[in-house]
Amino acid sequence: MSATRLIASFIATGRLYGVGIGSTLIELQQAIDFNFVDVVDEDGESMRRDYGFIEFYLNLDQDWRVSGGSIELHRLAARSDTADRWRIAMQDHFPRYLTWDELYNEFVNLPNAPSLQNIDQGxxxxxxxxxxKVSVLVSNDHEERDEWLGHGDVWSVSLG
Structure with a gap:
């Protein structure tokens, strides 16, 4: 699947690979088969599962439950090898750069796409x-794209 379609679906549904707020750690493990690092807080009540450019946040109730997550697309501009490994493992091709226009064009063609609120964050x-509960951050910087993101490129997509 193209990452653009996957991300557009994430915005529209609040679920990435079927995982969303309230999903269990077991459901997350079944959905994503990729190397990760778990970072548990000092109290042992929250955890971040980091897959490199995709992260999920979990809270401990009776078991670990997803409370949010993010796709940190800006990390791919400098580390395209992560996207290459992801493509092999998960069969999804994430580009080094993704413009808001490309993502939005895919998003608006989804059935029942929710409305989006536009907020200027400087x-x-x-x-x-x-x-x-999904937000997309797009670079408002007036710099041209080079080895780093430029104006109009998607920085991240976050759930929570």
Missing amino acids: DFQEYRASET
């Missing part, structure tokens, strides 16, 4: 789907 433009 260096970033935020597009938030309140229904699904």
Whole structure:
């Protein structure tokens, strides 16, 4: 699947690989088969599962439950090898750069795509789907793209 379609679906549904707020750690493990690092807080009540450019946040109740997550696309501009490994393991091709225009064009063609609120955050433009609790941060920087993101490139997509 193209990452653009996957991300557009994430915005529209609040679920990435079927994982969303309330999913269990077991469901997360079944959905994503890729190397990760778990970082547990001092109290042992919250954890971040880091896959390199994709992260999920979990809280401990009776078991670990997803409370949020993010796709940190800006990390791929400097580390395209991570995207290459992800493509082999998960069969999804994440580009080194993704413009908001490309993502938005895919998003608006989804059935029942929720409305987006546009919020100016200074260096970033935020597009938030309140229904699904997903936000997209887009670079508002007026720099041209080089080895780093430029104006109009998607920085991250976050759930929570």
